Amino acid sequence: MNSGISRQGLAILALAPIILTLRRLYIRSLARRTLKILNHEEKVLVLGASSGIGESIAKLYAQRGARVCVVGRRSDKIEKVTAECKALGGGNRDNKILGVVADFADVSDMVNLRETLQK
Numbered sequence: 001m002n003s004g005i006s007r008q009g010l011a012i013l014a015l016a017p018i019i020l021t022l023r024r025l026y027i028r029s030l031a032r033r034t035l036k037i038l039n040h041e042e043k044v045l046v047l048g049a050s051s052g053i054g055e056s057i058a059k060l061y062a063q064r065g066a067r068v069c070v071v072g073r074r075s076d077k078i079e080k081v082t083a084e085c086k087a088l089g090g091g092n093r094d095n096k097i098l099g100v101v102a103d104f105a106d107v108s109d110m111v112n113l114r115e116t117l118q119k
Helices: 007-035 052-064 075-089 107-118
Strands: 043-047 067-072 097-101
Touching (some): 043 052, 067 075, 075 097
Parallel strands (some): 043 067
C-alpha cells in the first residue's frame, strides 16, 4: 500500500523535531555566552578565607585574575592569604586583592566591610 510519502520523507519528518530542538538550544547558548563576565572583571567576596575551602577559593579566583576580597577573623592568616593571592595574580594585581579582618557575628564589622568595599 502506497500512501504517497516515501521512506526518505518519513525520515525527514521524524528528524525535524530533533533538529528544531538542537537549533533552539544552540540559540539559547549563544545568548548565555554574551552574559558571562570575563575572568579579569569578576569581583569576588570570600568569607572565611583565612583557611580551608575559603582560602582555596580565594587563591583560585586570584589566579584567574579576578578582584578578590578575602574576609576572616584572624588577621595573621588574612595577611598571609592576601599575600599569596597577590603572588598568584601576578605583579600587577596589588590593587585587586583586598584583605579585611572581620567577624560576621559583629554588626559593626559588617558595616565597616561594606564601607571598605564601596571605596
